[in-house]
Amino acid sequence: MFGVVRLSHGLPRFLGSCAIAGVLVAGVLAPVAMGAGMLSNQVSDSVDGISASLATSQQPLVTTVTDRDGNPIATLFDQYRLPATYDQISAAMKAAIVSVEDRRFWDEGGVDPKGMLRAALHDSSGGSTQGGSTITQQYVKNYLINVVDRNDKAAQYEDKADTLARKLREAKIAVQLGQSESKEDILTGYLNVVEFTGNVYGVGAAAKAYFGTTADKLNVQQSALLAGMVNNPNLYNPYTHPQQALERRNQVIDDMVTNRTLAEKDAEIAKATPLGVLDDGPRIPSSTCMGAAPDAGFFCQYAEQYLIQAGFTADQLAVGGYTIRTTMDPVVSQTVKNAVEHNVPTTQYGVANTFAVIRPGAQTHEVLAMVANRNYGTDPAQGETSSNIVANASNVFGAGSSFKIFTSAAAMETGKAGLNTPLPNQAGQCFTQPGANQYTAPYCVQNDGTNYPDPISLRDGLATSPNVAFVGLESQVGMPAVLDMARRLGLRNTLTTNDAGATPDPSSSNPQYSEPQSQYFSNKLSFTLGNSPVSPLEMANVSATLMSGGVWCAPNPILSVTDRDGAPVAVKQQACEQVVSPGLANSLEAGLSQDTISGTSASAARAAGWSHPDIGKTGTTQQSESVAFVGGVDDYAVSSMVFADGPKPEEVCPGTPVHLGSCGHGAFGGTVAAPPYFTAFNQLLAGKPDTPIPAADPAYLNARS
Template sequence: MTISAGVVAADVSDSVVRIAPASISKDLPGVTTVTDRDGTPIATVFDQYRIAVTGDKISAAMKNAVVSIEDRRFYQEHGIDPKGVARAAISDATGGDHQGGSTITQQLVKNYLINVADKDNPAAQAADRADTLTRKMREARSAIELDKHLSKDEILTDYLNVVEFTGKIYGVEAAARAYFGTTADKLTVPQAALLAGMVNNPTTFNPYTKPVNAQHRRDMVIDAMLANKAIDAQTAAQAKAAPLGVTGPNVPSSTCYSAQPDAGFFCQYALTYLQQAGISQEQLTNGGLTIKTTMDSKVSAAAKNAVDANVPTKQPGVANTMAIVSPGSTSHEILALVANRTLGTDASQGQTTRNLVTEVSDPFGSGSVFKIFTAAAALESGTATLDTQLPNPPSQCFPVPGNRNCYTVHNDGNYSDPISLTNGLATSPNTAFVGLEQQVGVPAVVAMASRLGLRTTMQSNAAGQKPDPNSNDPQRNQSQTQYFQDKPSFTLGNSPVSPLELANVPATLMSGGIWCAPTPVLSVTDAAGNPVSYQASGCEQAISSDVASTLMTGLSQDTVSGTTAASAHAAGWTRPDIGKTGTTQTNQSVAFVGGVDRYAVSSLVFADGNKPGQLCPGTPVHIGSCGHGAFGGTVAAPPYFKAMQAILGR
């Protein structure tokens, strides 16, 4: 009995799986590589560790091995082996044992469906594996179609790129690298024989867990190569005498968790950013993309060293973040996103799965840094100039709309009364700025915070989360923009904030008042090197260049004569810059934002444990009870000086 192509196709046309021959190599899930701005890899992301290669990048030994053991008539048949299919059909029809008979082309169809087309559909994968005549007939029909459109070498190459080995390893190039530390074009006869033997059953012939089985199968492949005249007897004997020779398996990590300590948060944010910009999770994970980020490895390493020196990675209950952004009129490129914590799942090692640097992660706020927004709103509206003398009593109770009780504010320390706006920005009295906020109007100050950079921050609620419409608590069901409309406390910065967005505030000022969404990506290309498009955020004139320039002048005294002067002197810091410190009322969070040369920076130190408490200065910064506690100038600013000195030189 024989079966022709026409008989194979009969009665199964409705269930034939259409596989476009030209799309097989293009559709293969691959490894996405994330790099720094110079192209140095910082992480790989994938579901399947596969590196697709062309036929000329696969050794003859590998091709001969798989043909000899899987399909000796491969070069003579046309997609199917009629005798094999007939044997399987008769056996299945009469209730006998299930038979094989699959050619390499048929195996390509089956493996493509399981590993590529249906990889996310377990039910479809089960159907692809079903040992039924219908499935085999469908598979045969598709194989015949492939054989009509692809050369034998193209089919063999596609097959070797599609097949699974063990774990997440797919395709011969990845297998060569993982098992032997080599490439597919350099595979020797014994190496090729081992890999060719594994595709039949990767679990049974796993050289790590079942080396005896693997060697027996490898030797069987070598014998088949000899019988198929692919090698001579001497080569076969030498190959069988060789040890398995596997190393590893050397498989890179498939997530950003594998990145270096100073790159994990950056990698994670780059992927989040691109997904929000229109590139799907499937493309990012399986597209074989190259994502060149804006990360400057020198800057990032310096920032990481600075925060680690201030607060060790495993220090209980204390986080120190640093974000560095490069100002510009057309983009604000992120150069570093680091924390003393690292990205990972082991909390005992100071790891966290949350992106502490980009999310609204500091639940306590950045304190008096928010006085920048009050000053900006006052300068823009003409309510004040840098020389304006602001009333500054030691304490004052300010009216709150719709509330019988006024809001009492105290200055922490001795200040002149009145005080100029410039001196106020440098020394940070509370009553002067709450009074100025009252003159400008709280809504204008709240709006200014968003305009200058706190876009996501102000959209979150007073807990730093997405507003919950089911909550009855205004702090939970309203955005910060809504909640703080009538709250004089806003200028004192007692609300959650994103460290990255805070760094973008001085970047906006240093860019002549132009706000740009902080971007972590320079380019995205596909496996063929073609650009991949995505929706990049634009820029806008947030405030006039005159207001920005004036405000920068007002912020230029902090490290000279203001709250950070002592720390600047201790660090030997003499560069002209802008800066503003902040300390929350309970000392659970302290902050410094600054700008120097082409770097805009935020450094935040805040309680991040299950039992948050007062931050205390020292080596290291710790949670405790220490009177006045830590301050932005004494605890958050030193990492800024250390990082910038390493980057710019003393």
């Protein structure tokens, strides 16, 4: 196989090889020296550069993405190629390709003087160019087309040009290759680089795609079919041109008899067999994360983008032959996938249910699951979406009152409130917007219901979620502190998007589209009520930050990356940050520990038989287009969001299944978003000891300013 070691023997040897090639070619082409002489300088000048490219270019291989246990979940590739060693290719395959393509392969020196002379004499007389290429020369040609120049259409055109200049160039390089590589390596390299049809490259991939077998198990008739395809993969495609493929296969079998690598009686038996290819083939796996299992597609896409942001290119991932071992936990992922599909079926019109799970930690926040009732794909009729609705700021309606976490944390950090602090909580109240002038309308808000005490403690407010108390607290703390806290705790990407969940458009005159959320909400008290686009994954990471003692880490989907040779590849990772004090993080956890006991999700928790100590905060937008549950239990940080995702969004209604409609009361985070959490983690935590919630730090029980 072409490689740095075998083709980097130094300039003296290279020049010697070229000298040999020059003498050989000159001798062969003496009768046509007048016609070919003008090509000499052109060919010689190009050989150095091409040989260097061959020496440093590696064949594109399939990258495999696995879960944390090493089980493959997806493949990424530009060319479907499964490399095989010489010993991993059947004797029949090697005999078939030599018999049909270059029967003097084992005896020649890289070029076939007789074949070249025949081609040169014919070409110089003005006829169409002739063959005469050896397997070694074809190896060079295919390596240039399929490896070195695979992304350069103009160069590929030159590599395929049926000209004497191209053949001379190949001949010189082939002689060099014949001097430095064994026949076994050349034949192996050739069989690994050639294209069969479509996106199938190399005999290993062809054996699997056409016959569902491996290269070492190819029999005579299978080998003959594949060997015959190399000359013209489209014409001899057994699916589109079965008769031509059959005739070509049988011709190769006859050539094997002529070349004395197959007995005539065995040839007759082989020729009498049908093509024997797989039905509906060639069977090629998906080359993107859209081929992943339903519970792994969004995770795979996030892992791919994470690596690109870490410095890999998409092309590197598609050709590098890496093994990417992700942090995905297959048991957690499948369990929560089942739970959300039970809550909202995959094809339910207009309703998405996302669910993200992250493992907290002071050194890394490993992502364990990223699922939705939707699947990652391109067919909306099948409940598929090509947008990563778990990672992106896809919930454009917001996470509702779960954003009160940020106001609470900012108030506790600045000393404006502690868990025991009484907050004014009228049934309704109007507030002056930040930076308001005499023309700015006040922001008026009401509580959802009349059973709230006035005042109410911050601790009880986190459980029962009155709007007036938190908008008043946000007004007292100030928007800069609240927005900064949201960023620090986890909304790093969310706050860079605009109020439509997209990249801000500076050309727009509307601040809703031109400004990032971090700027747009700087004078809007509605932020604490969670009416802005948000990433479900980042909201799970907010919980992970609190559960990590106030340490934020980027949601990490990668355990390791190894290259095609099994060597580890470093992945650049963003450093973790201590964003709030451990005392504040623990105190806020304590404040969030009552939601499933006496708060907004308590009824659903009781119905599910839930008894584990946990943290939680529900959210419901004003028109119930989105509901959320954000929290955590044991060493799992979670977010479950149910929101309208169709072209005609409406109120989300509870039911079996959850659906869109005009149901009056609408859905709530506790009744619609929390149940998948209870369903999944009742299963995952069965038989395991409970993990207690940290006690509040006395420093954060009361206001300090």
